[in-house]
Amino acid sequence: MARQAEVTRLPMAAPDDVSAIAAAIHAGRIAPDRIVAVLAKTEGNGCVNDFSRGLSVMALRALLAPFLPADRLDALPLVMSGGTEGGLSPHWILFHETGAEAEHAPDAPPALAMASALTRPLHPSEIGRPAQAELVRDAVARAIARAEIAGPEDVHYVQVKCPLLTAARVAEAKGDVATDNMLKSMGLSRGASALGVALALNEVDTLPHRAIGHDLALWSARASCSAGIELTQCEVVVLGHSAAWTGPLRIAHAVMQDAIDAPAVAGLLETVAPGAGLQQAAPRIRAVLAKAEASSFGAIRGARHTMLDDSDISSTRHARGFVGGLLAGLVGRTELFVSGGAEHQGPDGGGPVALIYES
Amino acid sequence: MARQAEVTRLPMAAPDDVSAIAAAIHAGRIAPDRIVAVLAKTEGNGCVNDFSRGLSVMALRALLAPFLPADRLDALPLVMSGGTEGGLSPHWILFHETGAEAEHAPDAPPALAMASALTRPLHPSEIGRPAQAELVRDAVARAIARAEIAGPEDVHYVQVKCPLLTAARVAEAKGDVATDNMLKSMGLSRGASALGVALALNEVDTLPHRAIGHDLALWSARASCSAGIELTQCEVVVLGHSAAWTGPLRIAHAVMQDAIDAPAVAGLLETVAPGAGLQQAAPRIRAVLAKAEASSFGAIRGARHTMLDDSDISSTRHARGFVGGLLAGLVGRTELFVSGGAEHQGPDGGGPVALIYES
Amino acid sequence: MARQAEVTRLPMAAPDDVSAIAAAIHAGRIAPDRIVAVLAKTEGNGCVNDFSRGLSVMALRALLAPFLPADRLDALPLVMSGGTEGGLSPHWILFHETGAEAEHAPDAPPALAMASALTRPLHPSEIGRPAQAELVRDAVARAIARAEIAGPEDVHYVQVKCPLLTAARVAEAKGDVATDNMLKSMGLSRGASALGVALALNEVDTLPHRAIGHDLALWSARASCSAGIELTQCEVVVLGHSAAWTGPLRIAHAVMQDAIDAPAVAGLLETVAPGAGLQQAAPRIRAVLAKAEASSFGAIRGARHTMLDDSDISSTRHARGFVGGLLAGLVGRTELFVSGGAEHQGPDGGGPVALIYES
Amino acid sequence: MARQAEVTRLPMAAPDDVSAIAAAIHAGRIAPDRIVAVLAKTEGNGCVNDFSRGLSVMALRALLAPFLPADRLDALPLVMSGGTEGGLSPHWILFHETGAEAEHAPDAPPALAMASALTRPLHPSEIGRPAQAELVRDAVARAIARAEIAGPEDVHYVQVKCPLLTAARVAEAKGDVATDNMLKSMGLSRGASALGVALALNEVDTLPHRAIGHDLALWSARASCSAGIELTQCEVVVLGHSAAWTGPLRIAHAVMQDAIDAPAVAGLLETVAPGAGLQQAAPRIRAVLAKAEASSFGAIRGARHTMLDDSDISSTRHARGFVGGLLAGLVGRTELFVSGGAEHQGPDGGGPVALIYES
């Protein structure tokens, strides 16, 4: 019997608005105990003092608590990504199994498969360093196995949520830390996680000394990493294709080489719906998962950008809104999971994009 | 003998960096006394306290002062639009005549034509009210005549720069003003100017009572208006096609119906370069002139946006970055003149777009 | 037997950090069922999209839920004021009764007394209009009675939390609303509440037509009002002196005439601790409750301020940080409840200040 | 014959408003060729993209150009400090000599003395490093001599304006730089300058290895340093007392130990006007010069502050507004030169304050 993955995108009227999820549970469209992971775009600033993420997590946990044992709830990846700049629309994306019993049609193609895994808690001295990358690498491998995905080449997207360094954690490590700057630790933690994914997926062979945060030529084409203050371990969600799963859902990915690499996205849309016109594939697209960032060298195709010089708006906010506009124009929808901070996730100034769609 | 228009786009390393213009003048590519208007995207916040605009104007005037009589310089439209959110790149766009003597080829098609006109200084009580619309309407008509454009139907773009209300001006009018709120007066002034353009171009027949700022169903498809604290009259620049002009440059326009109306822009690009692939027409495009705004009803195609609820970033900044990303993805370049605040310029949440290109 | 009021100020490491309250409850220093109201300064932006307030409320309700019946918890005023600009420190202030049985000493002076009351839910068409002021006036009177305060002249501080207008509520009222602008509705609601307090305390005789939001010469010296999206009724907390209460706590108030009216605050401190030097009364001060705002006329004692022209930072954020610095300098502490938006609360540009102290 | 120093404080209606200076020159109150330095608080964000500073410099240079030879104008220290957060008021402070011939009264006390000096242009590899400190140290010594101040102990305030590292300068130094981060280079440059002042004034004996930016226990009580993109050398202005100068003006300084150290300021005011009440010395105070910053350890007297965690507002903006409120409350005026970024200028979280006053 094959498993079947479902991906349900739902609107959010405010960070604590879980009413659409409650309705879907009530209507039997989502079984709480079959939820594999929840992602959401929430409307905070996506930076250090973004409380929309914590509010969404608290509301979501309150909704799910009656349905799940506490340890199941604690282990469920809840990845809130702050920042709906420009016209981006706050929304939930639930990854769940249908529980439907389905026969393996002998010639059925591999379908969307998914699973999660956790690392052990990280010691503060490990955050943003090779130890973190190795722990993430091993967790990705475990999630691949749980998802019954044949191998790294069938993985299209890995979401990682990872811890950061606070003043208290720096003190705990007696100063033996990658950085004592909280914002910088978010970038190093994302980068270490991304390189861990790259190792697991054979995108990078080994991790050179001092590569994390420095050697931006090393990157994963399938990692999407975000850092959060609320956890000490890393949560990993793997999405790919597997013959052990069935149903109409598929996933595809590409890498934007820079912030205006529309052709890469157009190519991905051509995979989803060959020959369809601009924005015509929208009804078949369940989720768009992308990373955005300002190039560290201050330019896009030779023209200066000002994202790194703006002391009023964080560059991550600029990048999300801008890449969000590009993606919304091509896809025809504003409920897009565009996440900031793409260190070692695609090249400098670019990042991975994945589409989940009905085949 | 026919006139020939030239449009020169130049980079800007900082708001006061006029070095690229100086070099073009020195090299004989731009004759200062043949400049018709200068537009620029500068890197301030584009709102009330954007000093990048004033700095650019001061630097530009200092550069041009040795070449032009003071009254010519004073009458020259210098339209600085603040805000290069996302990956947008600060740049200058110079509209100038080549001065080349060219024979009228009998079968030559109409080419890009341009001219400017000024209204008289507005009394504060006129700002944002029908009197302003009427003054702009008349100035547009004068500019059309000066550009030797046959009629309103051959106009593709009208740039208006208009005054706003300050506390001092409100006091001067003894309170008989459209609003005593400075930021709100910018919107009303832009809106009155846009409706003046709409009247001149026969897009609107008459101006109903209290339409300005309220009846957003009335709009121009070809107006682009910005308000500035430094002027008391309105400056108008008209761009269109005319048989009295020659050369390879052409202009085309469309209207984005909402912030993600990529098909409208794609249609425009198809006009410029039929059959060219995504981003392939870039080398032939001299300038992209667009308006962006957050829809007042808080949604894009039914999905909530958060631009109007963000107390940290003005909605105009959100809109410019987002629409800028969409345009950059389609065009393949980040030097785009995307201006915020599109009241009565295209529908609510949408706005006009014009392309100047080599035919 | 007399009642005894206690005011406990506790630190907050994050908006959802209720650990200090939990510890105080565990240690028996606070009895959950004797809490009259909770105020807090949380670290969001204090404007429309401040999610730190909702996060604090959710965490606090989760903490108190096991101790209180649902209807008691729902009726408990939880007034989260966003914005700890400058050096202000996030903190909780719990107003509770000790429950200690104390004899009335025949010559004991009146002590700090407190009580709360709720209005009925407001119809959207009532928000920011005289109907709201009248409802608040009546609730203040009820709270005075419950606190056994002899009369309005013994009241020193009234905290009101009131609703605002959202798009949904505007639609519900079919447009019959004071304003359709969400941010503006917060100011009108605060202003209507403040004038309701002024009516109850005999500071204003009657409410002239169109006074709310316009006639800033009408104000209360003892009202502190904040608007929140999460409620539809008004919550009122009254603090004053009463012979029915005992214990060492007292309250005093003054009005800052402008944003730099340090002498008014110094006079208040002289009341608390006659002859004490600068910052020397700090150990005896339990809570500082103040309102701050930018003067609408753009100046302080004739010198221009820029708070209203800053499109990057809301004027309420500027005002809180600035007045917070003044108060912290005089008091010697940064845990100060400085709240923004002082419409009809003290004069234009100024606001009330109250101190709760040990006599 | 003795020299006489004058300090003229003038309002500014906008960054390019030099009308008050023009009027003072026209009225003969300021002789352009006797100006020693100009300081100003301008209303930008005070961070990387603050264009109000450049606009003020351009307007001021245009005003002074007809009066001064180009090399004199180029050598004149024009120190624009961005950021008038809270109620701070934009203003000019002109330091000039009266030119009046005055006899030395034999028993006249030393009066305010002032002079400036420049370092040679710094190589990018020197910025933020000991070489910069040594160059500043030597320039301070030269300025002391020019001002005819007897020795370091008679110096009360040293203003330094110093360069920062841009991407172009980093490239010029082939990466041999203190940091490749522009914002961080501002702090290191300010810190190196401050330690240069400390060396010149015998506040610090020697500069230990790696002290700049790290060993915050080393600081000057009299340095005020700001970094600007527009210069490559360091400009130094020294203020002190000297028997070679006459007139009523004096200067005094103190150090705020933290952001709420009002007693230090009150002590200074007691020097200026012994026994005067709160705010009563204001008419005799010509200028208030202060530094403000967020403590790096995240607290003020043990209470957490949130300035370093706010991704929407730079900590320097928070600190200026907050300390500005404290100073305005004590002094009774909002035209205060409060400058952000006090690395090695006073202790961590605190900074120097100087008052210029009529004796």
Ligand SMILES: [Ca+2]
């Ligand atoms: Ca990347």
Ligand SMILES: [Ca+2]
């Ligand atoms: Ca529009």
Ligand SMILES: [Ca+2]
């Ligand atoms: Ca007030």
Ligand SMILES: [Ca+2]
């Ligand atoms: Ca310091």
